[in-house]
Amino acid sequence: MESPYMFLLVALILVSSNIHRVQANRVQAQKGFISLDCGLSPNEHSPYTEPVTGLKFSSDSSFIQSGKIDRIDPKLESGYPKSKTTLRYFPDGIRNCYSLSVHQGTNYLIRVTSNYGNYDGLNIPPRFDLYIGPNYWVTIDLAKRVNSDKWEEIIHFPKSNSLDVCLLKTGTSTPIISSLELRPLPDNTYTTESSSLKSILRFDLTESTKVIRYPNDIFDRIWDTHFEPQWTQISTVLEVNISNRYSVPKDVLMTAAIPANANAPFSFTKNLEFPNDKLYMYFHFAEVQALQANQIRAFTIFWNRKTIFRPLSPMYLKDYTVFTYTPSSCEVGKCLLEIKRTQTSTLPPLLSAIEFFAAINFTESETNEDDVIAMKNIKATYGLSRISWQGDPCVPRQFLWDGLGCTDTNVSTPPRITSLNLSSSGLTGSIAPGIQNLTNLQNLDLSNNNLTGKVPEFLANMKSLLVIDLRNNKLDGSIPNPLRDRSNTGLQLFVDGNGMCLSSSCVPDKKFPVMIVALASSALLVVAVVLILFFMYIKKKRSSLGLPPMRVKSTSISGQSIETQRRRFTYSEVVEMTKNFQKTLGEEGFGIMYHGYLNGSEQVAVKFLSQSSSQGYKHFKAELQYVELLLRVHHVNLVSLVGYCDEGDHLALIYECMSNGDLKDHLSGKHGQSVLKWSTRLRIAVDAALGLEYLHYGCRPLIVHRDVKSTNILLDDQFMAKIADFGLSRSFLLGEESQASTVVAGTLGYLDPEYYSTCRLSETSDVYSFGILLLEIITNQPVIDHAREKAHITEWVAFVLKEGDISRIVDPNLHGEYNSRSVSRALQLAMICANPSSEKRPNMSQVITELKESITENSMKCIDKMDSNSSLELSSSFDTKVVPSAR
Numbered sequence: 001m002e003s004p005y006m007f008l009l010v011a012l013i014l015v016s017s018n019i020h021r022v023q024a025n026r027v028q029a030q031k032g033f034i035s036l037d038c039g040l041s042p043n044e045h046s047p048y049t050e051p052v053t054g055l056k057f058s059s060d061s062s063f064i065q066s067g068k069i070d071r072i073d074p075k076l077e078s079g080y081p082k083s084k085t086t087l088r089y090f091p092d093g094i095r096n097c098y099s100l101s102v103h104q105g106t107n108y109l110i111r112v113t114s115n116y117g118n119y120d121g122l123n124i125p126p127r128f129d130l131y132i133g134p135n136y137w138v139t140i141d142l143a144k145r146v147n148s149d150k151w152e153e154i155i156h157f158p159k160s161n162s163l164d165v166c167l168l169k170t171g172t173s174t175p176i177i178s179s180l181e182l183r184p185l186p187d188n189t190y191t192t193e194s195s196s197l198k199s200i201l202r203f204d205l206t207e208s209t210k211v212i213r214y215p216n217d218i219f220d221r222i223w224d225t226h227f228e229p230q231w232t233q234i235s236t237v238l239e240v241n242i243s244n245r246y247s248v249p250k251d252v253l254m255t256a257a258i259p260a261n262a263n264a265p266f267s268f269t270k271n272l273e274f275p276n277d278k279l280y281m282y283f284h285f286a287e288v289q290a291l292q293a294n295q296i297r298a299f300t301i302f303w304n305r306k307t308i309f310r311p312l313s314p315m316y317l318k319d320y321t322v323f324t325y326t327p328s329s330c331e332v333g334k335c336l337l338e339i340k341r342t343q344t345s346t347l348p349p350l351l352s353a354i355e356f357f358a359a360i361n362f363t364e365s366e367t368n369e370d371d372v373i374a375m376k377n378i379k380a381t382y383g384l385s386r387i388s389w390q391g392d393p394c395v396p397r398q399f400l401w402d403g404l405g406c407t408d409t410n411v412s413t414p415p416r417i418t419s420l421n422l423s424s425s426g427l428t429g430s431i432a433p434g435i436q437n438l439t440n441l442q443n444l445d446l447s448n449n450n451l452t453g454k455v456p457e458f459l460a461n462m463k464s465l466l467v468i469d470l471r472n473n474k475l476d477g478s479i480p481n482p483l484r485d486r487s488n489t490g491l492q493l494f495v496d497g498n499g500m501c502l503s504s505s506c507v508p509d510k511k512f513p514v515m516i517v518a519l520a521s522s523a524l525l526v527v528a529v530v531l532i533l534f535f536m537y538i539k540k541k542r543s544s545l546g547l548p549p550m551r552v553k554s555t556s557i558s559g560q561s562i563e564t565q566r567r568r569f570t571y572s573e574v575v576e577m578t579k580n581f582q583k584t585l586g587e588e589g590f591g592i593m594y595h596g597y598l599n600g601s602e603q604v605a606v607k608f609l610s611q612s613s614s615q616g617y618k619h620f621k622a623e624l625q626y627v628e629l630l631l632r633v634h635h636v637n638l639v640s641l642v643g644y645c646d647e648g649d650h651l652a653l654i655y656e657c658m659s660n661g662d663l664k665d666h667l668s669g670k671h672g673q674s675v676l677k678w679s680t681r682l683r684i685a686v687d688a689a690l691g692l693e694y695l696h697y698g699c700r701p702l703i704v705h706r707d708v709k710s711t712n713i714l715l716d717d718q719f720m721a722k723i724a725d726f727g728l729s730r731s732f733l734l735g736e737e738s739q740a741s742t743v744v745a746g747t748l749g750y751l752d753p754e755y756y757s758t759c760r761l762s763e764t765s766d767v768y769s770f771g772i773l774l775l776e777i778i779t780n781q782p783v784i785d786h787a788r789e790k791a792h793i794t795e796w797v798a799f800v801l802k803e804g805d806i807s808r809i810v811d812p813n814l815h816g817e818y819n820s821r822s823v824s825r826a827l828q829l830a831m832i833c834a835n836p837s838s839e840k841r842p843n844m845s846q847v848i849t850e851l852k853e854s855i856t857e858n859s860m861k862c863i864d865k866m867d868s869n870s871s872l873e874l875s876s877s878f879d880t881k882v883v884p885s886a887r
Contacts, residue, residue: 033220034100034182036060039069039086050081053214057083060180064088066096066387072117084115089176090167095131095399097166097391098180102158107185109219110165113151115178116142126173131166132156134395135362138198139170151222153199155190155357160369164391183220186245190282190357195327197280197357201226201270204353205257207233216249223252223353231257231266234350236288238317246284246321248353253286253319256350266299266339266349270356275333277358282323284353285314291347299349302338303328311342314350327359367394367406368414370437375401375417377434382427388700393417402700405443405693408845416440418845419690421698423469423634424448431456431475440464442848443690445636447471447494455479455495460486466686466852469494469636490683490855492720494636567643571650578606585657595657603657604642633699637691639714639724658714658722667710667780669813678818679858680719681777682826686851687721688713692770693844695723696763701731704761708769709750709783710776730761749783749792753836764838770847771833778827780811794834797827822858825850 037057040046046059067088071077077085090096102108110132116125125142130152138152156163163182167175190197203226204212214220227233233255240253259266272279283301291297301309301322308328314320330336339349366372375393378384386402394406394415405419417438423445430453431446442464451473459468460482471494479487479495487493575581577596585593585605594606634640645652660666663684666673676684688708695703705723712725744756750772752765772783775793783793790796800808810823829850835841842850 030056030214032103032106032184034180035083036063036098036180037083037086038177038179039071039088041069048082050083052081053220055083055214055220057179060088060098063098063100063180064096065385065390066090066093070119072115072119073121076117080115080117083179084113085117087115087117087119087176087178089119089174090169091174093387093390094169095166095391096175096387097131097164099390100163100165100182102161102163102182103184104158104161105187107155107157107187107190108163109153109155109181109183109185109221111151111153111179111181111183111222112140112165112177113179113181114140114142114176115150116176119176120174124173126176127171128173128175129168129170131164131168131391132196132362133164133166133366134364134392135360137360153222154360155185155197155199157191157196159366160372162369162372166391181220185219189245192280192327192359195359195361198360200272200277200279200356200358202353202355204252204255205231205351206235206252206255208255210251212249212251216251218247223249227257228268230260230264232260234258234288236317240286240288241318244319244321246282246319248284248319248321253284253352254288256286256288256352258348258350262348263341264348265302265341266351268337268354270330270335270337272330272333272335274358275330277333278327278329279335280324280327280357280359281308281337282321282355282357283309283351284355285312285320285322285350286318286352287314287316287350289347290316295347296345297347297350298342298345299339300342302336302340304331304336305338363412364395365412365414367392368416368440370439371417374434374437375404377437378420378432381429381432381434382422382425384425397697400697403698405690405698405845407440407849408843418464418848419443419694419698421445421635421694422449427451429453431459431470433458435459436462438462442852443467443636443694445469445634446473447636448634449473451475453477455483457482459483465491467492467494467636467690471495492636492718567641569643569645569652569654571645571647574606574608574645574650574652574654577604577654581608596654598642598654602642603659605655605657607653607655609651633695633703635691635694635698636720637687637722638694639722641726655724658724659717660715660719662711662724663713663715663721663777664710666715667776667811675813676719678814678822679855682822682851682855682858684713684715684719684721685774685777685826686848686855688723688773689770689844689848689851691721691723692766693848695729696766696844699731702763704730704763705766705769706730706746706761707750708766708773709747710773713773752838754838762838763843764841767833767841767844767847768835768838770844771830771835771841774826774830774833778811778823778830779809780813794831797831819858822854825854825857829854 033055035055035057036059037046037048038060040057040059040061042059042061044059047056049056067090069086069088071086072080072084112130127139127141127143129139130137132154137154140150140152142150165180167177169175202221202223204223205227206225207227209225211225212223217223234257235255237254240250242248242250242253257266281303287297296313298311298313300307300311303324308324309322312320312322337354339351341347341349372393375389379389388399388402391399393401393404394417397408400406403421403425404417405421406415406417408415418440420435420438420441420443424447427446427449429451431451433456435441435444436456436458439462441462444459444465444467447469448471451470453475454477455470455475457480459465460480465486468491475495479493483491483493569577574596577598578594579596581592581594583595585595587593591607591609594608596604596606598604639658640656642654642656644654666676669675692705692708695705703726705726706729707725708723712723713721714724715721744751744759746752746755746765746769750769752768754768755761755765772793775781775797776783779793779797781788781793781796784791785793785796788796790799797809800806806824806827809827810818829842829847833841833847
């Protein structure tokens, strides 16, 4: 009586053991899988096992820093697996990216699924782009899918240990994603010489409607079914031996399609969505019929009527795969596959499954991996969560991370980070050690934060650094000796105003007697009372100050952000900071510049609008409209806008004060200044170039200055150059054309001839103006001089170069105190920048690189004079006749 129960118990134990073994095998088989349920809350049963496939899905929340989560319409949920019922959508930002850890050298199948499911109740399926790192992958248009469900696959070989999958907003609709899956593949499968493979189709040629994927496919490929009326199915109930590296599922290989007419070829046609796609093809076979001794199955494969595989004879119950090694195109996007039996074959051809892939050449190189790792560490150290800091830091250029500058090399060379601006970013703690891993960094701005601790010595070891700005922090201690030595040999180090000790050793604070402290406190109290009475008097008597009345009416911009409001000054505060407009710094076309002090110590220049300048009023308002933008622009080589006054009739802009005036005055020797050395001129040129590079690549939106000239290059007490006057600047928001039509503006002589003739503006217009500025620096010649052989400076330089007398070009005030190779390099750069064709001009990153080379040349011990036989190679296509004239 006990034996039946014992048998049942043993059976249950065996079944339970088998279930656990299958589950363990599934988990092991998923090793390396990444399965993200996008939009799943991390608290909502994450991770979970999807019941049909056994795949283990997790929340995507730790892989992306942006987006909002939602669910599809509840009425539709029953028709989808759990992983397709949630979604993440991205209403903010242009580019939103998932950051994944992968193994470099491993081939991955990447699958993105987007299920709209009318989650927003609008019944408007979105359209958007997918990118792999900095490279375009595919456009997802859910309006083209009846059930609004779309998945895309690509087989990709990562070039580093990190991978970004990005969704880009391309119109008005909001990108969405339901799931993101990565599946590692054997390294010797689906490989090409240079391209990734975008999946076009993967068909199991069977009359069944069952879609096969994991766990039947250990790589979790999805095999859709496809069968056509002119085919007949043959099959077997026996298992096929799987031995090749593609591991096509047994269920796929147990059926095959043959032509219904045994004497006809097996044919399959495909119309490509993108006719120019070049395809890689994979054909999978297994003989499912036991052939008799007198039976032969042999066939040849044709693609668009060209032979691609000669006679094949698959073995009985054994997998067999052939594939194309080079991509093939289809005539006008119409593809024809034919499989024909050979003359000796007694049986028709067969085919079990096919895969088509489009070759995608990802030409844009990712940012240097060490730089990417360094930026991620810096981001983590300071807890920065800027929405623009997603995806590749440097490329594509239109999505450059805010505050970064990068080299702009050819697409095959990884960009390097050259500038990091974290000014006014709310940083706390010490200076991040990860900064030292940015080995190509030239400009580091950490000013206006709450950084504490000591200045690290590793900054001195960063040989590429040209500028370090640490002002307005809470750093303490002395400057490390190696860093001080670097600052004495060309490095520009700014630490003033943050309480740091600049000497080799800091003097400890002295302890004052209690009586002295008490007396000092009493004195301060008296001073405070006097100041309060004084300010009350000023406020009461402001109408009797004797200033000229302002009759120009303005519109207040009081609706600005809180940050801007903090920088907005009242008229009485302007009166106070200028000490009743006591000292003038100069007069401009629209008004007077006054000297002043902010907080009693910081020198400022107050640009005040004249009542009689209607043109100046327009210029002023043009500059004022950029207040919100300029208050966020922080770069050591741009004159900082401290604030503004917009109160009734009183309009003023408050800038940092540049004590050494403008470059034009110093070149001309006005006011008796000493002649600028060649090394100083080069440093000024680099400063100006760094400022322009930041405007072009470090700002969002990017800014084109439009009025780069020597009078707008201002110098501080250390002769550091900063770009001023943004009254003509133009910003371009993301999504705008790279070039926008504008009313032509600028200064005659510096004006880009291409911009002048087409009204199409881009950052290359600033490059042209910089080329003219550089010629001015080299020659100390007027930009336009009708008394010369050639009036415009570019025409004159080209004319003199043709005569071979370069000594006539360089400023005679230098008296030959320069390195000739350094001047030659700078002169060639200036002429290339001033090329009338914008396509032939370099960008500002390239300009900086060339100027640094010129500085290196000049630092050589031998300083020689140019002789009249010196020569310079210039582009023969440079047409100096194309110079805009006055309208």
